[in-house]
Amino acid sequence: MSFFQGTLNQFVLSKEQIQKIVDGMTEEFVEGLSTTDPKNITQQPSFITRLPTGQETGLYLAIDMGGTNLRTAAVHLLGDGKVGVTMEKHEITQELKTGTGEAMFDWIADCTASLLKKVVIDMGNADLHMGVTFSFALHQTAVNRGKVLAMGKGFDLSDVMGKDLKDLLETGFSRKNLPVTVSAIINDTVGTLVSHAYISPSTKIGVILATGTNAAYIERASEVSKYNGPACEQMILNTEWDAMGKASYLPQTKYDKEIDAVSLVPGFQEFEKMVSGLYMGEIFRLVLVDLIEQKAIFESSLNGQVPEALRPAKAFKTLFMSTIESDSSADHKAVDKVFKTSFGVDSLTSEDRTKVFNLVHAIGQRSAAMTAAACATLLYKANGGSVHLDAVKEITTIGIDGSVFEKYPQFSQKMMKELTKILGEDRASRVRLELARDGGSVGAALVAMISRNGGAM
Structure with a gap:
């Protein structure tokens, strides 16, 4: 196997790797419901106990x-x-x-x-x-x-x-x-859930997928043992899933570990560092630098010499990945445009352009797969556990706000395909992924309304 193919394969997740993410995040979600450790910021009660009906x-x-x-x-x-x-x-x-x-x-x-x-x-x-x-x-x-x-x-x-x-x-x-x-x-994630529930009353989960990532969902209050407020039947929780993700179950590559090691807080937000818009471009840059140095890509044009413009951290933006993946034609001319304009690299071969496209696709696909795994975990939680999910026949909507979900090519389709693999076709057919907007303003106004009318305590 070539060095390039071996590197690419590290970003293609197996069914077993996806299931490890589901199981690992489930464990962390459950732990967060009861922990009183101030260092564990997950599963924060919002004190919001109901959603709008859409008629307010x-x-x-x-x-x-x-x-x-x-x-x-x-x-x-x-x-x-x-x-x-x-x-x-x-x-x-x-x-x-x-x-x-x-x-x-x-x-x-x-x-x-x-x-x-x-x-x-x-x-x-x-x-x-x-x-x-x-x-x-x-x-x-x-x-x-x-x-x-x-x-x-x-x-x-x-x-x-x-x-x-x-x-x-x-x-x-x-x-x-x-x-x-x-x-x-x-919190903005709670706002996304509440605002989208006003538009789509079947919404049970709100997700932010942009520079960073987070999610909120509706949990049975009886499950939230750390909550000590007034009695209620259900509670919207701010999961802070960005802070989740233990190395024991995340499919981290050496590139992910390098990003974590040089971050402001190593060992924190590993999940976010693998899926969100702030990091996807940097993951690609680290991989590309390694491939260039190994002469596994751009050999005819660079001969193992990394361009200076590619050396600074965050030099390759996730926006560039989006531009490249938006051009799925056989010659992938968008690759030429990005590298010539931003990095002064031209004379790329057809094989080089295809390699770049495939690598970009694999990193974007991994982000979609991991986000889908996290959503599947919350679908289980929001519907009373995996056993009960089989009995749920109504539609469950996930409202998702953020530039990665909205603007990265085919991201919602990639997520839905992965959810189908995880849940099975019958369960997945009852799930809708919908773009949510204005959670920060509309969501806050709606919660003010709910609170004023006694729906939140």
């Missing part, structure tokens, strides 16, 4: 605070699964990120006031209810309360750590004379 109506505010931008939105729930969204996006400056908490939350209030001028609503004397998507670590104690643990992403705010986010926001609104009540604080 009303106007709710939402903010989605990330590392770069703040999005403010007025979400009109129109019933029949329909929404109208008025949104503004504001860049969070470095000055704000490193200033006082008071300045940050005054600015958030000002951004909210700007939105309210645009939507022109009759507020009267009533409070406006807001849902908040907060992309930073919180110790959540209720559906609308959580203490800020750490922020990162360039933030260094004074007088914020350890304080309750609801209090910080509402104090800022009060200083600006805005009658806004924070009714819900959520």
Whole structure:
């Protein structure tokens, strides 16, 4: 077997390898339901105990605070699964990120006031209810309360750590004379599940598959032994599956291990490092450099010499993989375009282009297969276990948001094909994979509505 073929084969997963992922993640999901170890961040209760029906109506505010931008939105729930969204996006400056908490939350209030001028609503004397998507670590104690643990992403705010986010926001609104009540604080994955359930009531799982990856699902409350809140029948859990994945069951190659070893936190988020958009391109780059040095590819044009432009970490973007795989023609001319434009490599042979295409395909296929395995595990959990899944006849929808799922060629079809292998045709025929959007804003507004009406505690 050639060096190239042996390398390629490392990314082609067997049925046994897929089953090991299913079994391993099942064990971690179950462990996360009961663990009180503060280092284990998986299976976080959201305090949301029901999903929308799709018939809800009303106007709710939402903010989605990330590392770069703040999005403010007025979400009109129109019933029949329909929404109208008025949104503004504001860049969070470095000055704000490193200033006082008071300045940050005054600015958030000002951004909210700007939105309210645009939507022109009759507020009267009533409070406006807001849902908040907060992309930073919180110790959540209720559906609308959580203490800020750490922020990162360039933030260094004074007088914020350890304080309750609801209090910080509402104090800022009060200083600006805005009658806004924070009714819900959520994670973006929970928002994806809730917002897609409004459109497709059969939704039981929400997934983010973009730069990073995560998932949320509905679990029977009796299974969540670490939850000590008010009694309920079910609970949406933020799985934090990005933090799952033990080397004992993941099919890691030497390239995956290299990525993990040089990451900020080695041994953490191994699953995410094998499947998400932040890492797929880097996996390909490491493999390609190895193949070039072994003269297993590009021999006639490079003769074992790696171009300088390919040497820096993250130099090969996952977007390049998407461009290459979008051209499935026999001559794979998109390979020429990517390598000539971005790396100054030309005069590739037909064999070289085919090798590049096949390698890109294998890495993308592995990501889809591993994500499908994780989804299969949650399908079992969300439907009461593998035995009960046979008895479930209704459709179960998985709402998936993110650039990898939306834009990587044929990704949803690859996932569905792998799910069929794992579940069998009969079970898989009852599963739908659907693109979900606007989870951060619509999802937050919907949870605010659910909370206000007593559906979340």
